[in-house]
Amino acid sequence: xxxxxxxxxMVCCANGAGSSLMMKMTLQKVLKKNNITPSTLHxxxxxxxxxxxxxxxxxxxAKNFLSTFKAAQEKGTVVLGLRNIMSExxxxxxxxxxxxxxx
Amino acid sequence: xxxxxxxxxxxxxxxxxxxxxxxxxxxKLSTEPLVKTGFVEENYxxxxxxxxxxxxxxxxxxxxxxxxxxxxxxxxxxxxxxGFMRVKEDVDFGTDEDGEQKIARLFFxxxxxxxxxxxxxxxxxxxxxxxxxxxDALLAAETPEDILAADAKYPSADGGDF
Numbered sequence: 450x451x452x453x454x455x456x457x458x459m460v461c462c463a464n465g466a467g468s469s470l471m472m473k474m475t476l477q478k479v480l481k482k483n484n485i486t487p488s489t490l491h492x493x494x495x496x497x498x499x500x501x502x503x504x505x506x507x508x509x510x511a512k513n514f515l516s517t518f519k520a521a522q523e524k525g526t527v528v529l530g531l532r533n534i535m536s537e538x539x540x541x542x543x544x545x546x547x548x549x550x551x552x
Numbered sequence: 553x554x555x556x557x558x559x560x561x562x563x564x565x566x567x568x569x570x571x572x573x574x575x576x577x578x579x580k581l582s583t584e585p586l587v588k589t590g591f592v593e594e595n596y597x598x599x600x601x602x603x604x605x606x607x608x609x610x611x612x613x614x615x616x617x618x619x620x621x622x623x624x625x626x627x628x629x630x631x632x633x634x635g636f637m638r639v640k641e642d643v644d645f646g647t648d649e650d651g652e653q654k655i656a657r658l659f660f661x662x663x664x665x666x667x668x669x670x671x672x673x674x675x676x677x678x679x680x681x682x683x684x685x686x687x688d689a690l691l692a693a694e695t696p697e698d699i700l701a702a703d704a705k706y707p708s709a710d711g712g713d714f
Contacts, residue, residue, distance in 0.1 A: 462610070463603055463606075463607045463610065464603065464621065464622055464623035464624070465623060465624070466622070466623045466624040466662070466664050466670070467611070467619055467621040467662055467674065468610065468611070470670075470671065471674060471677075471678050474674075474675065474678060494623060495607075511610045512649070512650070513607065513608045513610050513648055513649050514607070514610075533613065533614060535613070535678060535681060535682055
């Protein structure tokens with residue numbers, strides 16, 4: 450059983466229409482590859498994401514939006530910024546570095 | 553079913569230019585074929601420019617790829633589509649917050665109002681963005697026939713099952 454099973458995920462970009470959808474697909478591939486079943490996987494725009502972030506366990510965003518999620522981080526949400534939103538390797542590395550993924 | 557690039561060519565949503573000036577002008581140019589066919593209104597590009605000005609060049613990815621877009625159902629979007637523009641000279645989007653220079657020569661502007669079609673476009677586009685031989689061929693493309701030949705020679709994965 451992975452530490453990530455039943456966790457809630459949110460992916461977020463400025464508009465919720467382009468990069469966040471791509472990030473969601475990257476995350477779906479990473480979760481599938483590692484046999485992880487999340488409780489929820491939500492994608493949205495920054496405006497919604499900023500207030501909704503504390504309700505999720507893990508939030509992914511493009512790294513330029515990291516500072517937006519300070520409040521959520523203080524409440525215990527793990528917020529991970531990505532340089533390349535399409536890179537499964539980078540996403541896995543971020544999860545490993547956060548101690549959420551073994552290997 | 554037609555691939556994303558085939559659809560772009562069929563609809564005439566492509567443009568080849570040598571230089572595009574500023575990134576703002578490049579964004580505008582990239583949306584012109586979508587304006588001509590009535591998929592977006594002329595002012596749509598301004599929302600994209602405003603968004604990049606506000607949030608930084610996060611729509612510029614690896615391998616000279618930019619995906620100018622605004623939100624779903626943005627003002628001025630009439631139909632869902634992806635456009636294509638190849639610029640010979642680098643278009644400089646400036647540096648991101650870590651000082652990384654963001655340069656683009658391949659533009660894929662998005663217009664989205666039909667969620668299902670848009671999702672399909674995004675999935676196909678993501679496969680294109682990860683297909684480096686195809687991107688190299690697109691960087692060298694001069695005509696719509698070149699786009700089709702590149703697409704046939706380097707087919708993209710379907711993005712996987714979701």
